[in-house]
Amino acid sequence: MPTIVAVDIGGTHMRAASYSPDDVKPIKYQRIRTLASEPGGFERLTGVIEAVLPLGESVAGIGIGSPGPLDPHTGYLLAPPNNPQFHNFPLGEKLSNHFGLQTFLDNDANLAGLAEYRFGAGKGHSNVLYLTISTGVGGGVILADKLLQGHHGLAAELGHIIVDPNGPLCPCGFAGHLEAYSSGPAIAKYVLGELGSGTKSVLKRDVNLSAKEIAEAAHQGDELAIKAYQRAGEYLGIGVATMLHSFDPSIVIFGGGVSQVGNLLFDSFHVSLKKRVFHPRYLEDLVITTAQLGDDAGLLGARALAEMKLGL
């Protein structure tokens, strides 16, 4: 049976693993530092892949995950954040030539969604909406059992849907995106703005204030901290309502660090979502849950992508 090699290129670590069909556990697994500021990134990548090639087994292909923007149709990395040596880099073709194998590339959020669909919280669902809420907000969508990629490979950039055209700037430079309300840094930015306007809080006006510290203050009853998460959840509900009206999934899966705060974010999210969904049928048998796969979701998603594209 054909083996799949999966690669996940993160900002701090590169991971690789080989998988046999029908087994979620890898045959071999390696993780090394990305060392993005040092030259030789491609050689480190081929090295970590070589380390997981199974002996005496044929490999059917290599699935690759990376932060975007990237082009899944051509295999080009366009501008992965914090990794300048991979800017405008034909990664798919380079790895394909090096190993003599077919390669399949997509971004980390799409692949985490695909992994949850195949192996995690979304198993058994054909229409899956995955959202990661972390330093940014990212999306991965499966429709009728197919990964949504789009013409340029830029579909499901769900952190960048416009929830208020007059809203605050997103790190991408445009106004009123979901990411500008509900990501960790957006929650911190809101708190810093309110502190600057004189709102009382146990939190200090420190540019390094994190969403985690704000969550701790909220758990101690700090009103500003509680309000900051409520606001993030309210806009998340507005954004997800638009996504339900667009995609009509049977499950919404939340991943990423910020989603782990639980009720602090999701109480107001649920109130907002119910207030905003324009027809009750969208919510009939809709599952709303958290991601089941941990750090290796990217690897499992890269593997699932290769299997999907190879028809395995």
Next chain:
Amino acid sequence: MPTIVAVDIGGTHMRAASYSPDDVKPIKYQRIRTLASEPGGFERLTGVIEAVLPLGESVAGIGIGSPGPLDPHTGYLLAPPNNPQFHNFPLGEKLSNHFGLQTFLDNDANLAGLAEYRFGAGKGHSNVLYLTISTGVGGGVILADKLLQGHHGLAAELGHIIVDPNGPLCPCGFAGHLEAYSSGPAIAKYVLGELGSGTKSVLKRDVNLSAKEIAEAAHQGDELAIKAYQRAGEYLGIGVATMLHSFDPSIVIFGGGVSQVGNLLFDSFHVSLKKRVFHPRYLEDLVITTAQLGDDAGLLGARALAEMKLGL
């Protein structure tokens, strides 16, 4: 070769046609009044279908289009506007039993999009975004050559994406939907509101004011009329930016009466879209155009749906 029968149930007319493969022109075509307020709607419908059945040819299936909401998976009409005898009506099953044929149902906007993809402006594209701007705003989306339907059959309700959470009420009762800015009645409502606030215009404060009259005033240089269409176009650009970030199509097709006003709406739409799309690649080789099929788009879409589902 198998023939397909297509049916389009509109508010004023029911149409039916039979098609042989590879021919856009129908073998037979019939149009009758819907007469929604009179009983016997189902009998009129079976009658118009019988009138187009081809003699001596086998029929492979019946495709059916109707205003939503409806359930394409079960074939139920839920609550078609202005047609109470078809509320919660198992139309697919009823027609299937009556004719001994497989039936396939979807809503008019989805089917108009599917028709443009198969036979009209979207031919040759795999990822199509169709928007009809008329009394309402509706959407139809084709992704990787498949019609987007969703878990409950309620995907692509693109008139109901939220473009401003504090915006005016949509006829559906919820705030800030695209339809509440860019439909014909929304344009008229905006003008009436401005007239009520004392804005000068050649237009009169008349509850029956239509988007067509406003377009005529705009062509005569009326500033309020011009501004009303500019505003509709600006919000349309905001909504379509969110749709590009969600679906990443290679073509956007505009249908419906309001879209026929041309530059009056689309000049501000293009400015707004360019201002709102967060990555220039979405616009690379993106085609933005108007629908090619006329009144029979619904029939051709119903036919295309049946062919798609039957694998023809």
